[in-house]
Amino acid sequence: MGKQFHGMTKISCSGFCCTKIEHFGVHAGHAEILRDVSMHMHCGELTALIGPNGAGKSTLLRAMLGEIPHTGELHFLSASGRHAGNPIIGYVPQTLNLDRTAPANVLDLFIAAGSGRPAWLPASARQKRRVAECLERVGAEHLANRRLGALSGGELQRVLLAMALEPIPDLLLLDEPVSGVDQNGMKAFYDQVSTLRATYDLSIIMVTHDLDLIPSYADRVVLLDQTVLANGSPEEVFGSEPFRAAFPAHAFPVPFSMAVPGQPSGPVMPESGRTGNPKAGRYTIEQLKALVSGKEETP
């Protein structure tokens, strides 16, 4: 993946660029969907948002977009102090939300989203060039004239990602971006996202169910169920009590061979996670990956 950086300018983050969600709450009628959700993300970080179905993950993204009314505040501060307050937000919705029967091609979609020139007029040469540039960012320049309905799941997600990156956002929200995409397409998409994050210094929040891939791609994991149950590095969160309660099939029983010296060993994971203590993560990502890939053998 490193070779993909070649030729791109790496914009460095001074360390001050960050997004803060403070005390978000969402109500639907009398039901409370989100309560007191607070998160803090640095630019260039990929945060995986996980949680059981109905936990309010998509709702949180939509609240951040301003699509649904919410309490609490979203703060953003850019590295250069160029702007604070409302970040430019890019958003890749779940595949299912798209009307794939629409008689529109990729070019139409870009023009509709990005310009005032009606998409029923012939596209100008300048517009076509601009769209080609956008698609190139995600390696999808060959898709410009494809009908939306003729795109595969993976291709469609690339196109949507390219759209979300125009203009380059401060914050990129991905809502289960690869649901319904095959394993290869999924890995390709994640690689793409990682490259973009590094190249453009984006904060990315990704709702995902692919727990296996999280350790390889995410810097931070937030376990959400109405409110933040666990928040930290992948190993911290995967080792936390709330995580094991929410995803019993994915919890890691600690094999005796991996028990940390001086700690009680056994199938009980040490309590950690919410403190943010860097020592709380007891396993390297490599160890976790080994565990994850072998999880069938270790019940």
Next chain:
Amino acid sequence: MELWYRLLSVLPFDWAQPGRLMFMKNALLAILLLAPVFALLGTMVVNNRMSFFSDALGHGAFTGLVIGGMLGFLVPMWAAVIFSVLFSVAVTTVRYRSGMAPDTVIGVFSSAAVALGIFLATGSGSGTARLSAFLIGDILSIGKKDILLLVLVLGGVLVLWALYFNRLLLISISPSLARSRGVRVFREELLFTVLVAVIVTISMPWIGLLVINSFLVLPAAASRNTASGSRQYTLLAVLVSIVSGVAGLFASYAADTATGATIVLVMTGFFFVSMLLGRRGAG
């Protein structure tokens, strides 16, 4: 208008000769103006899965016309337009804010509007004669003044279409995506609904409630079967609409049938042909 009449006299029809059958000439011009308007609006109605919804707007417009006829203030038409606009705003707002299934909301409003219209019309003692005029419509009743109005309407729709098409297209592809791109979905849809309501109301006496929704839906549906991009979709819909309109008008003149229904039959023919063509293209 004079230019139009002179142009027509070139046509090899009996009615097209100078001084003959003015109503036919007016009707032809009206159809050439109305067809593109309905086709354009229809593309978005179909895109946004609003076929049933636009049908309800027609019912609201019907009631508006009945009320307009009773009140008779200024011109009945304006009372009708005002009622239809209020009706469309009410349905859209309830549809968005209530969380009820859209088809339920539409069903309730649609039935309520028609019931109110019939109740008022029969209550005022005028009987059902006026009602059936609105139900079936008569494009041959169109006058010079109406045509002037249609020119204005067509101009207005073209301007709005240039300004709003992209936003509406984005909403039709994905409302969430549209919102994330700064499109105010509710506002844009409301504007679109009001536009449809106004145009449906104005044209109802000429086209008729029973078939007016087909004027919106059929050309777009036929075009959608084969179109591969937004541009093709729009152009094909307009083309289908104009060709059907003109062919239907001539056929209805020859066969002495209701014009609106005849045009719709031609459109239906286009729809099935395009469906077969589209099937072959996709296979």
